[in-house]
Amino acid sequence: MSGTHHEATGPARLPFPEVAPDDAAVAERMAARRGGELSALDRLLLHSPPVADGWNELLGALRHRSSLAADLRELAILRVAVLNNAAFEWVAHKDAARRAGVTDAQIDALYEQDPSTHFDARQNLVLELTDASTWGIEVPELLFDQVRAEFSEREIVELMVTIGGYAMVSRFLVALQVPPPEGEVGSS
Template sequence: MSAHGHESTAAARLPFPEVAAADAAIAERMAARRGGELSALDKLLLHSPPVADGWNELLGALRHKSSLAADLRELAILRVAVLNNAAFEWVAHKEAARRAGVTDAQIDALYDMDPAQHFDYRQNLVLELTDTATFEIAVPDLLFQRVRAEFSEREIVELMVTIGGYAMVSRFLVALQVPPPEGEVGSS
C-alpha cells in the first residue's frame, strides 16, 4: 500500500448509503472536519445520520478542541489501534502522530507489548493507561494516582474519552471490516 490516503479498493461489510437531501448538512459538516472529503468510516456512519452527526462532534472535539498534548493524544489513538488490530485507525493517525512529534522509532515501538524504553514518563503513563483501560477496563487506584499527579482534571477527562472514543472507532471499523486508506498498515 502507498501512504497517499486514498481509499482501498476492498469493500466493507456494508455498502455506502445514499445520503438523503435532509442529511446533506451532516455529510457536509463531516467532510469539512476532514478537509473536504468523507472517509469510508464517515460514509458508513451516514447509515444513521444522527449517530454520524454526534460522532463527528465528539471526535472533532477530541482532535481539535482538546487541551491534551497532540503527541499524547496520537500515542493513545495509535496504541488503541494496535491493541484492537484496527488497520484503518492506524493508517489514519500515523501521519498525525508524526506531525505531533512522535518519532518513527516510537511509532514502531507501539507494536511492542512493553514499549516503555522509547517514551518519556508522561508518554509511558498514557500508554500504560491506554493498555489498562483497553484490557482491564477498570483503572487501579495506584495508576490513577500517578495519572492524577501528572495531568489536570480536564486532561484526564479528555485522555479517558480519547481512549474510550477510539476504542469505539476501532470496534466499528474492525466489526464492519472497513479497509484502511492506502498506506502502511504496520508490523503486526
C-alpha cells in the same frame, strides 16, 4: 498492520448509503472537519445521520478542541489501534502522530509488549492508562494516582474520552471490516 492484526482488504461489510437531501448538512459537516473529503468511516456512519453527526462532533472535539498535547492524544489513539487490531485507525493516525512529534521508533515501539523505554514519563503514563483501560477496563488505583499527579482534571477527562472514543472507532472499523485509507497497511 503486522502480526495478528486485522487487515481488511476488500470492501467493507456494508455498502455506502445514498445520502438523503435532508441529511446532506450532516455529510457536509463531516467533510468540513476532514478538509473537504469523507472517509470510508464517515460514509458508513451516514447510514445513521444522527449517530454520524454526534460522532463527528465528539471526535472533532477530541482532535481539535482538546487541551491534551497532540503527541499524547495520538499515542493513545495508535496504541488503541494496535490493541484492537484496527488497521484503518493505525493508517489514519500515524502521520498525525509524526506531525505531533512522535518518532518512527516510537511508532514502531507501540507494537511491543513493554514499549516504555522509548517514551518519556508522561507518554508512558498515557500508554499504561491506554493499556489498562482497553484490556481490563478498570484502571488500577496506583496507576490512576500517578496519572492524577501528572495531569490536570481536564486532561484526564479528555484522555479517558480519547481512549474510549477511539476504542469505539476501532470496534466499528474492525467489525465492519473497513479497509485502511487507500488500502495501505504497514507496521508504521
